Amino acid sequence: MKKIIVQKFGGSSLASAERIKAVAEICKKTKHNENCNLVVVVSAMGDTTDDLIDLMEQINSKPAAREQDMLLSTGEQVSISLLAMALNKINEKAQSLTGWQAGIKTESVHTKARIKEIETARISKLLDEDNIVVVAGFQGFDDNNEIFTLGRGGSDTTAVALAVSLGADRCDIYTDVDAVHTSDPRIVKKTSSLKNISYDEMLELASLGAQVLHPRSVETAKFFHMPLRVRSSWQPDNLGTLVSDNININTIERKEIKVIEGQKAVRGVAIDKKQARLSIIGVPDEPGIAAKIFGELSENGISVDVIVQCVSNDGHAELDFTVKRDSAELAKIEIDRIAKLVGAKRTSLDLNVVKVSIVGAGMIDQPGIAAKMFKSLGQKGINIQMISTSEIRISCIVDEKQGEEAVQVIHEAFGLSGLSE
Amino acid sequence: MKKIIVQKFGGSSLASAERIKAVAEICKKTKHNENCNLVVVVSAMGDTTDDLIDLMEQINSKPAAREQDMLLSTGEQVSISLLAMALNKINEKAQSLTGWQAGIKTESVHTKARIKEIETARISKLLDEDNIVVVAGFQGFDDNNEIFTLGRGGSDTTAVALAVSLGADRCDIYTDVDAVHTSDPRIVKKTSSLKNISYDEMLELASLGAQVLHPRSVETAKFFHMPLRVRSSWQPDNLGTLVSDNININTIERKEIKVIEGQKAVRGVAIDKKQARLSIIGVPDEPGIAAKIFGELSENGISVDVIVQCVSNDGHAELDFTVKRDSAELAKIEIDRIAKLVGAKRTSLDLNVVKVSIVGAGMIDQPGIAAKMFKSLGQKGINIQMISTSEIRISCIVDEKQGEEAVQVIHEAFGLSGLSE
Numbered sequence: 001m002k003k004i005i006v007q008k009f010g011g012s013s014l015a016s017a018e019r020i021k022a023v024a025e026i027c028k029k030t031k032h033n034e035n036c037n038l039v040v041v042v043s044a045m046g047d048t049t050d051d052l053i054d055l056m057e058q059i060n061s062k063p064a065a066r067e068q069d070m071l072l073s074t075g076e077q078v079s080i081s082l083l084a085m086a087l088n089k090i091n092e093k094a095q096s097l098t099g100w101q102a103g104i105k106t107e108s109v110h111t112k113a114r115i116k117e118i119e120t121a122r123i124s125k126l127l128d129e130d131n132i133v134v135v136a137g138f139q140g141f142d143d144n145n146e147i148f149t150l151g152r153g154g155s156d157t158t159a160v161a162l163a164v165s166l167g168a169d170r171c172d173i174y175t176d177v178d179a180v181h182t183s184d185p186r187i188v189k190k191t192s193s194l195k196n197i198s199y200d201e202m203l204e205l206a207s208l209g210a211q212v213l214h215p216r217s218v219e220t221a222k223f224f225h226m227p228l229r230v231r232s233s234w235q236p237d238n239l240g241t242l243v244s245d246n247i248n249i250n251t252i253e254r255k256e257i258k259v260i261e262g263q264k265a266v267r268g269v270a271i272d273k274k275q276a277r278l279s280i281i282g283v284p285d286e287p288g289i290a291a292k293i294f295g296e297l298s299e300n301g302i303s304v305d306v307i308v309q310c311v312s313n314d315g316h317a318e319l320d321f322t323v324k325r326d327s328a329e330l331a332k333i334e335i336d337r338i339a340k341l342v343g344a345k346r347t348s349l350d351l352n353v354v355k356v357s358i359v360g361a362g363m364i365d366q367p368g369i370a371a372k373m374f375k376s377l378g379q380k381g382i383n384i385q386m387i388s389t390s391e392i393r394i395s396c397i398v399d400e401k402q403g404e405e406a407v408q409v410i411h412e413a414f415g416l417s418g419l420s421e
Numbered sequence: 422m423k424k425i426i427v428q429k430f431g432g433s434s435l436a437s438a439e440r441i442k443a444v445a446e447i448c449k450k451t452k453h454n455e456n457c458n459l460v461v462v463v464s465a466m467g468d469t470t471d472d473l474i475d476l477m478e479q480i481n482s483k484p485a486a487r488e489q490d491m492l493l494s495t496g497e498q499v500s501i502s503l504l505a506m507a508l509n510k511i512n513e514k515a516q517s518l519t520g521w522q523a524g525i526k527t528e529s530v531h532t533k534a535r536i537k538e539i540e541t542a543r544i545s546k547l548l549d550e551d552n553i554v555v556v557a558g559f560q561g562f563d564d565n566n567e568i569f570t571l572g573r574g575g576s577d578t579t580a581v582a583l584a585v586s587l588g589a590d591r592c593d594i595y596t597d598v599d600a601v602h603t604s605d606p607r608i609v610k611k612t613s614s615l616k617n618i619s620y621d622e623m624l625e626l627a628s629l630g631a632q633v634l635h636p637r638s639v640e641t642a643k644f645f646h647m648p649l650r651v652r653s654s655w656q657p658d659n660l661g662t663l664v665s666d667n668i669n670i671n672t673i674e675r676k677e678i679k680v681i682e683g684q685k686a687v688r689g690v691a692i693d694k695k696q697a698r699l700s701i702i703g704v705p706d707e708p709g710i711a712a713k714i715f716g717e718l719s720e721n722g723i724s725v726d727v728i729v730q731c732v733s734n735d736g737h738a739e740l741d742f743t744v745k746r747d748s749a750e751l752a753k754i755e756i757d758r759i760a761k762l763v764g765a766k767r768t769s770l771d772l773n774v775v776k777v778s779i780v781g782a783g784m785i786d787q788p789g790i791a792a793k794m795f796k797s798l799g800q801k802g803i804n805i806q807m808i809s810t811s812e813i814r815i816s817c818i819v820d821e822k823q824g825e826e827a828v829q830v831i832h833e834a835f836g837l838s839g840l841s842e
Contacts, residue, residue, distance in 0.1 A: 017476060017479035017480050020480055021480065055438060055499075055503065056506060058438035059438050059441055059442060059503055059506050059507045059510065060506040060507060060510040063506040063509065064505070064506065064509055066516070067502045067503075067505045067506045067509070067516075067517060068502070070498060070501065070502035070505070070517050070519075071498075071499060071502035071503065071506075073498075074495040074498045074499050077491060077492075077494075077495045077498075078473065078476075078492060078495050080491065081477075081484075081488045081489070081491035081492035082476065082477065082480055082488075082492065084485070084491070085477060085480050085481040085484040085485065085488050085492075086480045086481060088481060088484065088485055088488070089480065089481040095487070095488075096488060096491050098491075098568075100521075100566070101566050101567075101568075122566075145521070145522050145543075146522075147519075
C-alpha cells in the first residue's frame with residue numbers, strides 16, 4: 001500500500017487563479033516525488049470569508065449561527081472545485097469533496113464544532129482510483145445532515161484529523177511563512193528558522209501569539225503522534241519546520257547547538273498583544289475567594305490567562321490577572337460586581353499590556369534561564385508587571401509600549417539570531 | 422392543515438443586500454396575508470454565477486462537469502443563508518436548506534440533471550415548526566452523495582417540483598417582468614399583460630423566445646396541474662399572470678375579450694433570434710432520405726426546429742430547416758457530408774434569420790388567423806421564408822433585419838395593445 005500524505009493550504013496560498021495553479025503544481029510534485037497517495041485540505045480563497053461576512057452584516061448583524069455556517073461553508077467549496085480543476089488541467093486525476101461528502105462528522109455546535117470522527121471510505125476509494133482528493137477544510141456535518149463549521153484553526157484541524165484517520169505518514173501545513181521562527185520577523189530583524197520543534201514547544205509558541213499553527217491542530221497532532229510540517233507555498237522546496245514528538249532528534253540537535261553556542265534551551269520568543277490586565281485590590285484573604293472570582297468569570301465565558309496573587313501583611317490580598325483584550329470590558333463589570341460582594345477595596349483595568357514569552361523544552365534542566373530573561377529586560381528599563389511560568393515557558397507581562405523592544409532584547413540575549421540552516 | 426405556497430425568486434431579485442431584504446418582506450407578507458406555510462426557492466445572487474465562471478475559466482477552460490457542479494452550487498447556498506438571515510431579522514422563523522438537505526434527488530447527470538423525486542420529510546417538519554423554509558434551487562444530489570445542478574431553468578423547476586411534492590396550492594415565480602406580456606416590451610411599445618394563460622400557450626411562448634419561464638418548469642406544472650403565477654419582486658402587489666389549465670377561466674376571459682375587440686384568439690407574439698436556416702437542394706426524392714438526414718443531425722446532438730420540404734417536378738426535393746444558430750456551423754458540415762452521400766446538388770446556410778410566432782389556444786377554432794398574419798407581413802414587404810404551424814402556434818421564418826418590424830406589425834394587426842387591466 002502506498003503511503004498517504006495530507007497537505008493543507010490556507011486562504012492566502014489560494015488567493016487567486018494563479019496561486020491555485022501554483023498549489024496544484026506543488027500537489028503534483030509531492031504525489032510523484034514521494035510516490036504517495038495525496039489528500040489536500042483547503043481553506044476559502046483569500047478574502048472570500050471576509051466578503052461573505054460583509055454581505056451578511058448588511059443583512060443581519062446578529063445572524064443565527066446555523067445560517068452563518070451555511071453561508072461561510074461555501075467558501076471552501078469554491079476552493080476545492082477550483083483546485084480539482086487546476087489539477088485536472090495539469091493531467092492529474094482529482095476529485096473534490098465537501099465536508100459532508102468526505103464523511104467529516106462533527107459535534108452539533110454551530111460556528112465552533114469539533115470533529116468527532118471521519119468516515120474515510122469515500123476518500124479511500126478515490127485514492128485507490130489514483131485520485132488526488134481535495135477536501136473542504138473548516139466544515140463537517142452531524143447525524144441530522146446539518147452543516148457545521150469548526151471555528152478558528154478549523155482547516156488545520158481538518159487536515160490533522162484526516163491525516164490521523166487515514167493513517168497518513170505526515171501532514172504538511174502550508175502557510176505564508178517559510179517555517180517556525182525563533183520570533184516574529186516583523187519585530188525581530190534576525191530571527192532564525194527552526195528545523196524541528198516538539199509539539200509542546202509549538203503549543204506554547206502558538207498559544208502565545210506566534211500564529212503559525214492553531215493550538216487545536218497541534219494538540220490533535222500531539223495526541224495521535226502525527227508529524228506536521230510547517231512550510232510555505234511560495235517556497236515549496238524549503239522543508240520548513242517539522243513539528244513532532246521525536247524527542248531524540250530534538251534533543252540531539254539541541255545538544256549540538258548547545259555545544260556550539262550554549263543556552264539554546266530557548267527555542268523562540270513570542271509576543272501576545274491581545275492582553276489586558278485586571279486587578280482586584282484589598283480582597284479579604286479568605287479561602288475560596290479566588291475560586292469564586294474565577295468561577296464567575298468562567299460562567300460569563302471569560303478565559304483568564306496569567307494569574308498572580310499576593311497577600312499583604314494586613315490580611316488583604318491583591319489578585320492580578322490577564323484576559324483577552326476583547327473581553328476586558330465585560331470582565332471589568334464582573335469583577336466590580338464581585339468586588340462589592342466580597343468586600344474588596346477597589347479594582348482596576350489596564351488595556352495596554354502585552355505578554356512576552358520564551359519557550360523551549362530544554363529549559364527544564366537549564367538553571368538561570370529566567371534570571372537571564374529578567375535581567376535583559378531590566379537592563380533596558382522594561383518593568384515586569386507579572387510573571388508566569390510553565391515547564392517549558394516563561395512569560396512576562398509588560399507595558400504595551402515596550403513589548404516589541406522586550407522581544408528584541410530577549411531574542412538577542414539568548415543568541416537566537418543566525419541559527420537557520 | 423394550512424395550505425402551502427411555494428415562491429421562487431431569481432438572481433436579479435436577489436442581486437444585493439437591499440434586494441434580499443425586499444424579498445424577505447414579500448415572503449413575510451405572503452405567509453401572513455395568506456395564512457399559509459411558505460417554502461421559498463432561490464437562485465444565486467445576481468452575477469455570482471458569472472463571477473464563478475470567470476474564475477473557473479482562468480484555471481481550466483474545460484473543467485470536469487462534476488467540479489463545475491461543485492463550484493456553481495455554492496451560489497444558491499449563499500442566497501439561501503442570506504435570505505434566512507433577512508427573514509430572521511424581521512422576526513420570521515426561517516431555515517435554509519441546500520439541495521441535499523432538502524431531499525432533492527436527481528439523475529446522476531452533471532450540469533443538466535433532472536429531478537427524480539423529493540424526500541420532503543425535513544421540509545414538512547420545519548414547516549410544522551412554523552418556519553419559512555428557504556431551499557436552494559438548481560441543485561440536487563444522487564444516491565452516492567454527489568452534487569448535481571439542473572441546468573437551464575433549474576431553479577424554476579426546483580420550485581415547481583417542490584410545489585408538486587408538497588401538495589402546494591400554488592407556485593409563484595418572481596422574475597424581473599411584472600407578468601406574461603403579449604410580446605417583448607423591448608420590441609413592441611404597447612404590449613399588454615395577460616391575467617391568465619394556459620400551460621400550452623405558455624409553453625409555446627416560452628420555447629419561442631419569450632424567456633419568462635423555462636419550458637421545463639411549465640411542462641412539469643402542466644403534467645401535475647400545478648398553478649403558476651408569474652410576477653415581479655419589484656411590484657409585489659401586482660398579481661401578474663396565472664399559468665394554469667383552468668380552461669374555463671381562460672375561455673370565459675377570452676370570449677369576453679373577443680366580444681369587445683374581436684380576434685383575441687391570439688395571446689402573444691414571440692420572436693426567436695437564435696435561428697439559422699439550412700437548405701439541401703436537389704435531393705433525389707426517395708423514401709427515407711429525410712429520415713437519414715435528420716437522424717444523422719440528431720446523432721450529432723443538433724436539434725432541428727422548423728422543417729419545410731418541397732418536391733419539384735423533376736423528382737428532386739428541397740429540404741429547408743432551421744437549427745439553433747450556435748450549432749449551425751456544425752450542422753452545415755454534417756449536411757455537406759450527407760449531401761454527397763445522397764447525391765444532392767448543393768447546400769446553403771443562412772445565419773441571418775429569425776422566427777416570429779403568434780400563440781393562442783383559441784386559434785384552433787378561429788379561421789383566418791394565419792391569413793391575417795401573412796397579410797400583415799406582406800403589406801410591409803416582409804418576405805416569409807418558411808412557415809410552420811401547431812394547433813396553437815403559427816411561426817414564420819423571416820430575414821433577421823425585418824424581425825422586430827414583423828413582431829410590431831403582427832402585434833398591431835391582432836390588436837394586442839391596450840388590453841392590460
